[in-house]
């Protein structure tokens with residue numbers, strides 16, 4: 001298929017189709033599908049999302065996949081198996097980004113999945129199963145607060161209550177669906193029938209420094225930490241920044257700030273991870289005591305029990321902070337994803353894939369970052385291949401990977417698929 005030149009990149013190096021160089025060039029192209037000039041931001045059900053699906057659909061077709069957009073806005077590509085009812089192996093990652101993102105989180109894994117199919121097709125390999133490549137539409141949850149919307153739809157785990165989630169502009173998820181050209185009444189059509197699915201493999205940058213510290217290009221994931229996210233609010237009373245004496249103030253921002261440090265202390269002491277990534281004071285003027293402070297909490301741990309215990313302790317301490325300052329503390333849960341572990345057979349395939357690249361005892365890593373695999377785990381087993389990223393930096397414009405690592409990762413991912421085919 002001949003594509004417009006811009007869609008193929010400038011091809012200055014005469015990239016081999018489905019090579020690491022081509023994938024990296026395509027990551028650069030998708031980085032331009034952004035709502036902000038000079039920064040990457042691509043959230044769910046936006047014009048950038050639509051452009052990305054179209055572009056990725058063209059690349060899917062080039063690789064021999066039948067491209068289509070599902071009822072949740074995920075970009076999918078199907079490679080038929082030998083029979084109409086052949087089981088399907090799922091490969092993929094996500095195409096949305098956080099604000100101020102890098103160009104590889106999710107994108108690299110999706111493009112690698114497409115490239116693996118393209119490579120197998122080019123070699124004339126006939127697999128005993130079908131493949132579906134998934135470019136998930138909303139892993140980050142940036143727009144509506146609830147993460148993994150795209151993969152939950154595919155897993156058949158969509159919840160009706162989500163239709164009333166609202167973005168920062170007050171637009172409901174239902175309205176955003178309709179504006180994107182999707183029909184909320186058809187959401188169930190995105191779900192895959194459990195009995196058809198063989199498993200799910202995802203390649204992703206590590207988003208941490210462990211591979212780099214160990215001088216390894218690739219690693220095998222053992223499981224993914226569970227996460228909960230909350231909208232937290234401290235309510236006090238606004239007042240004059242000069243006239244109101246300290247003893248009578250009900251400064252909501254001071255209360256919220258104390259809770260932020262409580263979160264860090266409790267999470268660190270108990271081996272969990274708590275992050276406050278957003279805080280806003282109201283009414284927001286230099287000479288007004290903040291009467292309200294709104295802030296977020298992202299809380300993760302290796303087990304759900306530990307994460308939930310730390311949340312109980314945070315709530316207890318926050319209530320004490322609020323009482324001491326005559327404030328009201330409120331918490332609304334926005335997101336909850338269980339900790340999961342990989343499927344052993346699929347992880348074995350990833351290990352075999354990495355071994356085929358020369359590392360016969362790959363580093364095993366627990367993913368502290370969330371992934372679509374967490375949602376897909378309710379549908380089928382999953383396994384993940386991690387790729388070293390520079391300095392462990394992610395969710396930042398300086399996210400980086402080395403082309404040689406991506407080349408190794410491609411070989412390993414392809415070998416993992418072939419390992420599954422051999423014992424199918």
Ligand code: GLV
Nearest residue numbers: 140368369370371
């Ligand atoms: C997704 O990147 C997450 O871990 O929040």
Ligand code: MN
Nearest residue numbers: 098105140395
């Ligand atoms: Mn991310």
Ligand code: MN
Nearest residue numbers: 105106139370
């Ligand atoms: Mn990601």
